Amino acid sequence: MSTPTVSAPEGVLTALDATRLARVGRTRRPARRSAVIERAEPLDVQVDPAQSVTDLLVQVATESPGLPLLARPVGDGWEELGAAEVVRRVRALAAGLAASGVAPGDRVALLSRTRLEWTLADYAIWWAGAVTVPVYETSSAEQAAWIVSDSGCTAAIVEQPRHRDLLASVASETPELDPQRVWVIDDGGFGALEALGADASLAVGEAELERRRSAVTGADLATIIYTSGTTGRPKGCQLTHANFVVLSRNAVSAIPEVFAAGGSTLLFLPLAHVFARFIQVLCLAGRTTLAHTPDSKDLTRDLASFRPTYVLAVPRVFEKVYASAEQKAIEGGKGKVFAKAAAVAEAYSRAQDDAVVGGRGPGLALRVQHALFDRLVYAKLRAALGGRATYAVSGGGPLGERLGHFFKGVGLTVLQGYGLTETTAPTTVNRPGRVKVASVGRPLPGCSIRIDTDGEVLVKGPHVCTGYWHNPAADAEAFDADGWFRTGDLGSLDEDGFLSITGRKKEIIVTAGGKNVAPAVLEDRLRAHPLVSQALVVGDARPYVACLITLDADVLPGWLRARGMPVLDVAAAAKDAGVRAVLQEAVDQANAAVSRAEGIKRFAVLEDDFTEANGLLTPSLKLRRRQVVAAHADAVEELYSSRS
Structure with a gap:
């Protein structure tokens, strides 16, 4: 029996592929390679290969023009931006980019903290037919110079004057970047772009702008994200529009309890990172409201006022939340109460897991204790997140099993997932109602996982990048002869298809x-x-x-x-x-x-x-x-x- 694959031209599964996968959507051992374990999941949603991210935006604005897609802080509250208004602003910015000389396929650097303007700029770059190259706003001059020069950026949108000065300091290393095409958000950059787009002598016209936008297909490059570079120089990972669209639409289908219309999230992770970037598109696909907070000092206040229905974070955030709550309890003379509440939350979560596989579940005494601590402790923790969030999504690293059970017992189920820049963020994720806290979940629809003979996790699917920017040597190292991407992580698959990561191969x-x-x-x-x-x-x-x-x-x-x-x-x-x-x-x-x-x-x-x-x-x-x-x-x- 041959091993099924999850690949197709332009990154989209064919109907035949989906049918084959539907028959084998379970963990199995291939007859000819008994040392290799594999799990493949069929697509839930078939996507038109021509569809781009801006097509998702246009579709939402056409069908639900008043639907709140974005929100920004105003005074003590939040102002919502409907889909039609988002399109209007994105189109105006795109017109300015085109009028300035940014051509289809050009790379545009985007250097800013996580904020509303980041998302608008990203969509505008795509609307103009160009490619976004994110740069962390904390990057050094050397790091920024490498990313901008290696990708060949011809223009840049930056947040603050200091970022413009940073790029100017490495001008000799970035010859393709036009200093006249560096717009500063906090220095009227968006207004300048809109003025360019409205200039009659420069304007490209609505027809030309739409031609540019609609010419982009799923197979076209959407972004080049440079890997964090724990070793060596960062590599430019090429992600297409289809990578984002296919994965986001299927993630919404697989986890509607979290990502469906009516939901909302407050994004505080850096949008230069693939995890936050994927969520930005996921909110489009799920028609949920996206808000941003650029400064971690404002996070507690913004969570309380915006009241998201789900939150996203890396494991370190959950560790800090736990440590902060524990420390406040100790300083208030309630350290023993918190310790007991934490133990009960963990025990309650473990008992719930036991019930899923046929066990008794929480007993009467445990339920009574849990109800007591819910009033004394757990409700306060949930209130700190705005009071409405019942789910959190964790990625970017492993979350300890103890913390996973603690938060689940508190009433915030952490859906731990696994993915890399090269896989457009998530490949696997736990689902509501079927969580294995010690795992990173099952493959999302369309994704395949293989555990190689040495324990390395290999990945295939329409979410996997097309390779590295101008780096064939890295491509050859990352992909095997059958097109499987080598993640460099070690892991295992259990009988239910849940993946567990045990470490990095090189570590x-x-x-x-x-x-x-x-x-x-x-x-x-x-x-x-x-x-x-x-x-x-x-x-x-x-x-x-x-x-x-x-x-x-x-x-x-x-x-x-x-x-x-x-x-x-x-x-x-x-x-x-x-x-x-x-x-x-x-x-x-x-x-x-x-x-x-x-x-x-x-x-x-x-x-x-x-x-x-x-x-x-x-x-x-x-x-x-x-x-x-x-x-x-x-x-x-x-x-x-x-x-x-």
Whole structure:
């Protein structure tokens, strides 16, 4: 029996492909390759290969012109923008781009925080037939120069004058970027574009603008997103309109409880990242309202006033929410109450999971305790998110099982998913009513997962990128002879088709004794402790496993006060015997999840955190392992020096 594939011309499945997949939409072991496990899911929604993202926008505006697609903060509330108004603004901006000389296929850099104008600019670039190249607003001059020059951007929309100055500082390295075509949002950039579009001597006309827009098909390039670059220079990942349209429409079909019309979300993740970018298009496909908040300092206020029906975050956000709630409870003298409430929430969630597979579910005593803590604790946590959200979507890294059960028990089911820039974000995701907290869910419709003989996760489907921008060597390395994309992640599929990720192939540590260690298992558990900000496990070619730990500077003072300990700064706390004793307990708990040979034997507490600013985290908050080890080489060596 041959292995089914999920591929077709222009990234869209044929009806025959869908029929074949419908017959094999289950986990199986191919007869000829017994060491390979595979799961394929048929498409729920067949998509016209010619459809682009702007076609979705036009369709919504035609059918429901008043439907609120976007919302922006005004005073203490929010102003909604109907679909017709969104189209009007996007068309005006697109006219300005065209009048300025931006041609179909040109690359336009977009450098800004997450805000309404980011989304409008993105749609306008597509409407003009061009290609968006996002740049993180925190990027250094060197990083921005590489992205703009490698992609050949001829124009740019930036948020602030400092961003314009940053691009100007690397002008010699970006010869294709016209300095006259750099528009600053906070300096009247949108008005300038609209004025260009209205200039009679420059205007391209409605007919020409529509010709440009409608000429774009699903197979055309929509964006070049540069990977975070944990190692080496970032590569430009080519994503088409079909990648976004097919995946978003099928995600809405697969999870209507979350993404259907009437829903809303507040986006605070960077839109330069593929996860937030996909959600931007998903809101179009699902006809849900999208709002933005550019500053994390305003997040709590904006969540309370906007009241989204679902939230999106990376695991670190959920870790910080838990740690903050726990710390506030401790400082208020209610630490024991919170600890008991957390234990009940986790137990309640696990009992619910047990009921799904035929178990008894939560017993009477547990239900009574859960109801009590719902009034005392859980309702307050839900209120902090606006009070309406019952689902959250987590991506960009693994969420610890304990935290997953905690939030589910609180009443916020975290639907953990898995994907990469190269897969337009999600390939798998847990669904409401069928959540396995320790997994990253089942493949979305149209997606296929294969576990190779060495445990690597391979992916195929209409959501997979067409390759890397002008980088055939990277293409050859990333795709096998049958067109499967090599993710570099290690994982497993269970009998129900749920995927679990165990680590990165290149991050596996092999000790001097030959023991293979997946660092993520230990690191995830350590980061769940309120005192721990970051953790990085080391031990490659060393006699045992060790770890570098950083402290959470925000939590530390309150944590110390609540225990009657002197308030110390991070540098002093890193050496404090009491703090180290608590961290040793956290290490012991993490070690309980692995074998004795894989456990952490020694750890160092660093005085400086790993941050994006010091180059030790990517913009998506992933560890730059090589850079961390290099920056703290002395601390690593000390971990393996003879003990005094």
